[in-house]
Amino acid sequence: MTVSTQRFASDSELVDYFNRKLRLQLETAIAERGHAYLVVSGGRTPIPLFQRLATQQLAWPQVTIVLADERWLPASDAASNERLVREHLLQDQAAAANFVSLLTSAEDPYQAAAVVSDRLAALPTFDAVILGMGEDGHTASLFPGSDELQEGLTTDAAALAVTPKHAPHARMSMSKKRLLDSRQIYFHLSGAAKAAVLDHALAEEDVETMPVRAFLHQQQVPVEVLLASS
Numbered sequence: 001m002t003v004s005t006q007r008f009a010s011d012s013e014l015v016d017y018f019n020r021k022l023r024l025q026l027e028t029a030i031a032e033r034g035h036a037y038l039v040v041s042g043g044r045t046p047i048p049l050f051q052r053l054a055t056q057q058l059a060w061p062q063v064t065i066v067l068a069d070e071r072w073l074p075a076s077d078a079a080s081n082e083r084l085v086r087e088h089l090l091q092d093q094a095a096a097a098n099f100v101s102l103l104t105s106a107e108d109p110y111q112a113a114a115v116v117s118d119r120l121a122a123l124p125t126f127d128a129v130i131l132g133m134g135e136d137g138h139t140a141s142l143f144p145g146s147d148e149l150q151e152g153l154t155t156d157a158a159a160l161a162v163t164p165k166h167a168p169h170a171r172m173s174m175s176k177k178r179l180l181d182s183r184q185i186y187f188h189l190s191g192a193a194k195a196a197v198l199d200h201a202l203a204e205e206d207v208e209t210m211p212v213r214a215f216l217h218q219q220q221v222p223v224e225v226l227l228a229s230s
């Protein structure tokens with residue numbers, strides 16, 4: 001299965017296209033199966049997309065939103081992905097959507113991994129998974145060099161706890177297996193540095209050095225990369 005890459009001159013052109021595409025995909029899922037499941041990522045890149053999606057007229061009570069990964073912080077923390085989603089996506093029209101949190105009251109994500117895995121395992125095949133990518137080739141919280149990388153790439157569990165070696169906060173991440181249980185995967189990327197990292201990720205296959213390759217080089221789920229030059 002080939003990866004299709006769409007390039008945009010600006011992030012706002014990308015957001016126009018992506019918003020229309022996601023909206024259609026969510027509407028189709030609702031029409032065909034009664035409910036749509038959308039996985040989103042944290043980080044800075046998705047904020048304009050979240051803000052646009054939030055204004056769309058959609059049957060939002062029939063949409064469930066889940067995070068691909070979460071930093072193990074209170075949902076009120078400025079660096080929390082849940083906070084990002086609540087502030088920018090679960091607003092306006094989309095305030096009526098359902099949200100499945102990756103957090104529990106446990107002190108660390110290791111104690112919570114089984115509970116969160118069960119929570120995520122109860123969800124059906126996702127309609128779309130939107131992933132970001134770090135300049136080190138991580139995606140979700142599957143980080144190069146972390147002790148849990150192999151587990152993340154091979155476990156049958158839906159989620160696992162991760163402590164990145166070179167990024168802040170312990171995390172909860174969906175596993176490769178759960179992320180690939182989707183009808184479509186998107187990568188949402190912006191800027192020249194990420195374009196160069198993407199070229200490198202596409203050119204070689206070693207997953208240990210760039211975990212993002214586990215999604216770019218696979219035959220199970222179609223992947224569309226949306227890349228804005230600025």
Ligand SMILES: O=C(O)[C@H](O)[C@@H](O)[C@H](O)[C@H](O)COP(=O)(O)O
Nearest residue numbers: 041042043044045132133134140
């Ligand atoms: O919580 C996280 O850190 C993410 O989900 C992570 O995988 C993110 O998508 C990339 O690091 C890109 O982040 P930026 O969009 O900020 O570059």
